[in-house]
Amino acid sequence: MTIDGLIDRVLEQEGDYANDRADAGGETRYGITAAVARAHGYVGPMRRFPIATAREIYRSTYWERPRLDAVAEYAPEVGGILFDTAVNMGPSVAATFLQRSLNALNRGARDYPDVVPDGAIGSATLAALSGFVARRGKRGERVLVKAIEALRGERYVALAESRPTDETFLYGWLANRIG
Numbered sequence: 001m002t003i004d005g006l007i008d009r010v011l012e013q014e015g016d017y018a019n020d021r022a023d024a025g026g027e028t029r030y031g032i033t034a035a036v037a038r039a040h041g042y043v044g045p046m047r048r049f050p051i052a053t054a055r056e057i058y059r060s061t062y063w064e065r066p067r068l069d070a071v072a073e074y075a076p077e078v079g080g081i082l083f084d085t086a087v088n089m090g091p092s093v094a095a096t097f098l099q100r101s102l103n104a105l106n107r108g109a110r111d112y113p114d115v116v117p118d119g120a121i122g123s124a125t126l127a128a129l130s131g132f133v134a135r136r137g138k139r140g141e142r143v144l145v146k147a148i149e150a151l152r153g154e155r156y157v158a159l160a161e162s163r164p165t166d167e168t169f170l171y172g173w174l175a176n177r178i179g
Contacts, residue, residue: 001076003069006083007058013176017047022165030054031087036061058087066091067121071098074129075141081148088177089155092119101147102128111135149179 001009014031027034029049037049040057063069066086072079078098085094099117102125106112112131115124132140153174160170 001080003059003063003072003083006063006080007055010058010084010087011051011054019046020168022168024163024166032057062086062091066095067126068094070126071121071129074126074133075144077141077145078129078148081145081152084177085148085152088173089152093155095119095121095125097148097151098129099125100151101144102132105132105136105140105144105147146179153178 011030014028017027017029019027025033027046029037029046030051032049032054034046036057037046037053040053040061042049042053063083063086066082068079068082068086068091071082082094082098085097096117096119098121099115099119102112103114103117106114106128112128112135113124115128132144136143156170156173156177160166
């Protein structure tokens with residue numbers, strides 16, 4: 001799937017305007033929080049936040065800057081799940097999930113060296129991903145997606161356990177964001 005298709009999917013999941021008091025993200029439109037919109041120069045009311053600006057933020061902040069476009073060159077399905085993770089949990093969380101999963105799947109560093117789970121996708125992470133894909137192929141990519149989804153699910157449950165108001169969202173997170 002292309003980045004435009006991934007953005008379309010996120011826009012469909014996130015909906016239009018929301019301001020749920022139980023949501024720690026506060027006021028959003030198209031899934032973009034007011035804080036993120038302001039950080040990108042938007043000063044108007046969130047009810048009028050333009051969809052074109054949301055698309056640009058998704059592309060630049062959640063796809064290009066964290067280098068998920070480079071991940072997708074090696075493993076498109078992994079790039080897609082990491083994009084959704086970056087949007088929903090933050091780019092550094094997405095990168096860390098990739099790094100942790102790669103480390104856990106490298107058979108004690110026999111297939112490729114461990115990477116530092118620092119939340120930044122650099123040359124070492126991309127080399128590890130390349131090594132993983134070369135060794136495990138398309139089936140391995142699906143296994144890597146499952147590992148990332150497992151980490152996502154655990155994080156959602158942990159959020160609901162640590163912040164009871166997030167229990168309101170747990171069912172939807174698991175239903176809509178886990179494979």
